[in-house]
Amino acid sequence: MGNINENIHGNQSLRDKLSAIILLETAKLYEEIDCDLVDECIDFLMELEGRKRLGKKEIRRRIGKIPFRENILKFNEAARRKVKAKRIAIVAAIMAIIMAIIGVMSIASEDIFGDLLAKFGKQFVEQLDTEAVKYGGVVMYNADETRDYDTIEELLKTEKIDMLYPSWLPEGVEIEFASHTVEFEQIVCTICCNDTKFFITMYPQKALNDEIKTNLCIKINDLEIYYFSENGVTQGNFVYKNNLYSVTADSPDNLFKIIENLKEIN
Amino acid sequence: MKKIIAFIMAVVLAFSAMSISVYAEDASEISVTVNGIEFIFEAGTSEEFIDKFIGDYFNPEDNTQTYGITCTLLGHDIETSRTIVITHNARTSAPRCLKKYYNVETCSRCDYTSKTLLGQEYIYCC
Known part of the structure; x- marks a missing residue:
């Protein structure tokens, strides 16, 4: 009789310990719970109580019967x-x-x-990059990408290119393309037209060579333009704000008129 | 786990930064001179492109181009780049060298090449 009581008392103490372990473990944060330990303790506890563990289906059925305020499956x-x-x-x-x-x-x-x-x-x-806005009009090109703008003013403003641009071009001639590239560490800005005879380049921080000054010279808007005509092309070179400009046109008259109407982005 | 992912991402960023810097060191224009004419290509231009362009520049009529079946069905996979061609001492007085700017379109799948003159100017070079 004494042995039976001792056994019952011993079992009870073990069950209490197992229950305490399960409680302590499940009270921890989700990430810190030792599931294997809990599993083992539950198995042992159920064996001690002479009960069998429920199957998955049975567990789901029973969970379904519990009147949770929120669906437990959501947590899972x-x-x-x-x-x-x-x-x-x-x-x-x-x-x-x-x-x-x-x-x-x-x-x-x-x-x-x-x-x-x-x-x-x-x-x-x-x-x-396909989300880039396409305006049509003037295309900006640099080594990395190509962008379209409505006008040359918008292009120069947006791309922050401090360059003179033509506000007058002969009839039928339009600016199509502007570029900002680096050629062996020298920045070169260009404005290209639909007629390749009309072309403007700017080399920032570059001076005019003395030999170029041997060409014909004309003063337009206080700028000394050194120009020459050859093979149906007229080119004028000048320096404005320490930047070297080269403007090409089909005739001296058109060249002078283009230079006269060069504008600056404010 | 969060720390591991953060560490991995830091390593990846370091690798990416290294790749970019290695690439940047290598990114310089390519200059090729043939028969006194200098060709300047954008950094990273392939040798195949350079050969194709120079060949086409000197023999514009000999432009037999093979058309791959993919291009016939889907059209060309066009790659655009800028190329500069400088003819040194084209004039007797300064500025002597003629600089031409070309817009070049090539197909990455077949032989198709198309060049458009954007503009030209004489530069002080020689």
Whole structure:
């Protein structure tokens, strides 16, 4: 009789301990719960009480009967989504590392795979860039991208190019294209027209060479224009605000009129 | 886990920055002189493009272009770039060198090449 009581008392104390472990463990934060420990303790506790553990279907059925204020499955779903997001983040990070390593290696070795990656990157960037607004009119070109503007004024203002631009051009001649490029560390700004005889370039911080000053000279708007005509093309060179300009036209008259009507962005 | 992801992302950023700097060091215009004519291509222009352009410049009539089946069906995959051609000592007095600006379109899949003169000017160079 004494042994039975001792056994019951011993079992009770063990059950209490197991219950305490389960309670303490489940009171922790979701991420910190040791599920295996809880599982083991529940199994042991149920064996001690001579009960069998419920199957998954039975658990779901019973949960369904509990009058929760919110659906418990929502919590499960949120937890699952969290785990999924973490997995995606890990996969993305690993892929990014691989891409970065391949990128560095291929650039260093200049191999074909590097070209392929570069093409892929360019295609990707172009895809992203499709949202750029297209106005039609004047096209701005630089080494990295091409943008369209309505007018040359808008282009120069937006691109922050401090360059004189023509406010007059002969009939039928229109500005089509402007560019801002770097040629061996020298910035070159150009304004191109639909007629290639009309062309303006500006080289910032460049002086006029003395030899060019041997050409014919005319003063327009206080600017000394050194010009020459050859093979149906007339070109005038001058310096304005330390920037060297070269204006090309089809005749001296048109050249002078273009230079006379050059404007500056305020 | 958050710390691991942050660390990974930091490593990736460092790698990317390295790639960009390695690329930037290499990004310079390409100058090729053939028969006294200087061709200036944008940084990163392929050798294939350079050969194609120079060949076409000297032999404009010999422009037999193969048309791939993909281009026949889908059209060309056009790549546009700027190329400068400088003819040195084109004039006897300064400015002597003739600089021509071209807009060049090439197809990445086939032989198609098209160049358009944008403008020209004489520069003080030689």
